[in-house]
Amino acid sequence: MLRCTKCNRVYEEDLRIQCECEGTLLVERKYSSFAPQRRYFDMRRYLPYLPVNERFLPYLHPPVTPVSKVKNVIFKLEYLHPTGSFKDRGTYVTVAKLKELKIKEIVIDSSGNAAISMAVYSAFSNIRTHIFVSSNTRKEKLSLLSSFGAELHIVEGDRMKVHEEAVKYSRENNIPYLSHWLNPYFLEGTKTVAYEIYEQVGVPEYVVVPTGSGTLFIGIWKGFKELFEMGEISRLPKMIAVQAKGFESLCKRSNSEANVLADGIAIPNPPRKEEMFRIIKESNGSCISIGERVTRQALTELYRMGFIVEPTSAVAYAALKFFEDEGKSFVVPLTGSGLKLHSSF
Amino acid sequence: MLRCTKCNRVYEEDLRIQCECEGTLLVERKYSSFAPQRRYFDMRRYLPYLPVNERFLPYLHPPVTPVSKVKNVIFKLEYLHPTGSFKDRGTYVTVAKLKELKIKEIVIDSSGNAAISMAVYSAFSNIRTHIFVSSNTRKEKLSLLSSFGAELHIVEGDRMKVHEEAVKYSRENNIPYLSHWLNPYFLEGTKTVAYEIYEQVGVPEYVVVPTGSGTLFIGIWKGFKELFEMGEISRLPKMIAVQAKGFESLCKRSNSEANVLADGIAIPNPPRKEEMFRIIKESNGSCISIGERVTRQALTELYRMGFIVEPTSAVAYAALKFFEDEGKSFVVPLTGSGLKLHSSF
Numbered sequence: 001m002l003r004c005t006k007c008n009r010v011y012e013e014d015l016r017i018q019c020e021c022e023g024t025l026l027v028e029r030k031y032s033s034f035a036p037q038r039r040y041f042d043m044r045r046y047l048p049y050l051p052v053n054e055r056f057l058p059y060l061h062p063p064v065t066p067v068s069k070v071k072n073v074i075f076k077l078e079y080l081h082p083t084g085s086f087k088d089r090g091t092y093v094t095v096a097k098l099k100e101l102k103i104k105e106i107v108i109d110s111s112g113n114a115a116i117s118m119a120v121y122s123a124f125s126n127i128r129t130h131i132f133v134s135s136n137t138r139k140e141k142l143s144l145l146s147s148f149g150a151e152l153h154i155v156e157g158d159r160m161k162v163h164e165e166a167v168k169y170s171r172e173n174n175i176p177y178l179s180h181w182l183n184p185y186f187l188e189g190t191k192t193v194a195y196e197i198y199e200q201v202g203v204p205e206y207v208v209v210p211t212g213s214g215t216l217f218i219g220i221w222k223g224f225k226e227l228f229e230m231g232e233i234s235r236l237p238k239m240i241a242v243q244a245k246g247f248e249s250l251c252k253r254s255n256s257e258a259n260v261l262a263d264g265i266a267i268p269n270p271p272r273k274e275e276m277f278r279i280i281k282e283s284n285g286s287c288i289s290i291g292e293r294v295t296r297q298a299l300t301e302l303y304r305m306g307f308i309v310e311p312t313s314a315v316a317y318a319a320l321k322f323f324e325d326e327g328k329s330f331v332v333p334l335t336g337s338g339l340k341l342h343s344s345f
Numbered sequence: 346m347l348r349c350t351k352c353n354r355v356y357e358e359d360l361r362i363q364c365e366c367e368g369t370l371l372v373e374r375k376y377s378s379f380a381p382q383r384r385y386f387d388m389r390r391y392l393p394y395l396p397v398n399e400r401f402l403p404y405l406h407p408p409v410t411p412v413s414k415v416k417n418v419i420f421k422l423e424y425l426h427p428t429g430s431f432k433d434r435g436t437y438v439t440v441a442k443l444k445e446l447k448i449k450e451i452v453i454d455s456s457g458n459a460a461i462s463m464a465v466y467s468a469f470s471n472i473r474t475h476i477f478v479s480s481n482t483r484k485e486k487l488s489l490l491s492s493f494g495a496e497l498h499i500v501e502g503d504r505m506k507v508h509e510e511a512v513k514y515s516r517e518n519n520i521p522y523l524s525h526w527l528n529p530y531f532l533e534g535t536k537t538v539a540y541e542i543y544e545q546v547g548v549p550e551y552v553v554v555p556t557g558s559g560t561l562f563i564g565i566w567k568g569f570k571e572l573f574e575m576g577e578i579s580r581l582p583k584m585i586a587v588q589a590k591g592f593e594s595l596c597k598r599s600n601s602e603a604n605v606l607a608d609g610i611a612i613p614n615p616p617r618k619e620e621m622f623r624i625i626k627e628s629n630g631s632c633i634s635i636g637e638r639v640t641r642q643a644l645t646e647l648y649r650m651g652f653i654v655e656p657t658s659a660v661a662y663a664a665l666k667f668f669e670d671e672g673k674s675f676v677v678p679l680t681g682s683g684l685k686l687h688s689s690f
Contacts, residue, residue, distance in 0.1 A: 038383070041386050041409040041411070041544075041545065042411040042412075058651075059413045059414055059415055060411075060413055060651045060652075061411045061412075062411070063410060063411040063422075063425060064386040064409065065408060066386070066387040066405075066406045066407070066408040067406075068405055068406065069404055070404055077408075077427065080408060080426070080427065081425070082411075082422065082425065082652075083653065084653075084684055120651045120653070121651065123649060123651065124649065124650050124651045147648075148648075149649070199386075200386065303492075303493075304468060304469065304493075304494070306403075306427060306465045306466065306468065306469045307405075307427075308427070308428065308429075308465070339429055339682060339684030339685060340684060340685055
């Protein structure tokens, strides 16, 4: 079922993305034990814990991504997914759910990694995707999104206006609006990062996550919690949310330099903010905010270490410098590829 | 030991890349049974079958790449490696060997995926890499290679002249020349593709491989042969080498349009040619040559199917149209990413 994180009301597992009270929703199921399907080395490994039927899964299975241990830091290479970011995990489960529900058309309003992921997966799954974007979006990105067959709707105005137009179009045409910020099935995909970390390296002391809308931060926590509730693990990691200066939603908002380099987490008011506050508190974690200069430095270091990632991925690594790290173990997911998509080939 | 493929002479496992008779070398070891290290989901899974010591392995472990089944074709997503191509498998084993032998400096003469892979892995492994390239190489590529810390040597002249200068520099300065075309350890990395295919989908009827220098074609065959010799499998796949028109070394050389789009396999005279002929014969396989127009078409189709790959990867898929495919099963490795590397970030 789906449970509201605010008023606890429950719903059937359909395509609802918000409670009637406007609270955000999570999928809730009870699992008795952790038994991965060991013959798979991709997300099908965790099929018993995904709220979808195997026959609706897209054929483009996100892999078990590798981990790299460098001193006391374990990097999780979440940029080695088919469209270059961890978003493929959420898209994979979402597309399976859409196919199960026989939904052939959706509306979204993102122009980043999530949109690229949905554009690719929906194209070969015969789902028509309307993507609402701001007229400020770079032409290359628009051309790329349309080259995958997505229907672009270009809106004059800021991010909020784009959102309003998407919702309006969705209502007027009776096509589901499926923001990945709200979509509970998206988190069912990202939670598998925690399952993999557990299988690969056990439970670390800290998980340090670039955090904007929270799709990865909340997903990882949900995965570890489920393992805990199944009795598979006996302790939980401390969750550290790393944000971009000027766009903080959990840390104190800074007025100085804005970190526009980490554009993937430049989300000042995410709808799942209260859930994230609770996770930080429950896990005994914290929030750290990172500026642009430090992000750039960290990115250069990551590149030299062999990790070809995008700037947003670098904030979590940058955050480690603020820890007394002696004897502590950190897992840092590297969220998006530094390889760039082009529409021409 | 290393065994010459031409005169059968054997050598110790040092950094030799050719026999005294100028024949090419392969690593030869006897394995009694196939027992992957199941706790790993990356190349360490096959450590018992790699001629290197675990403690010298780089931390950037190539993953078990996912497979995607589309009708009767199983795509193996070899573009989801840390530097965007299957070459990381060969580099991974090679760098471990260099570290074991305490070699701190090497010379290579490639500017493609193999050079990018070696530049990245050698940089964080503290191995100085001299890359000899033609002055015709695109500036962006040069800038990229040097951004990883590789020492570039720009040579006026064609590919052959570049090779000569690299060998000359290597001799004069007593630095090992390590062409991946000849390097036997490189194939010890690429052979793991076969192990993974076997674990993921069993032994297919056909493996259809883009083939220039043969580092993937020969590696895959070697992997299946080893499984066969261990008694793990009882039959072998037919090996299909797919080449680019105008650059054929195994198929009949065509005089019509040259397929310059598939630049990764534009290698008209590879040193391991005789080995490849033998594999085609022994496996009851064949060679198919693909033109540029068909490559472009296949690339567009792959893109729409969700596979963001480079043109060289598309030739193998294009080749399938020349088969009567009813009831047959094909594995097609998709070799390199369509995401492009940039030197600026």
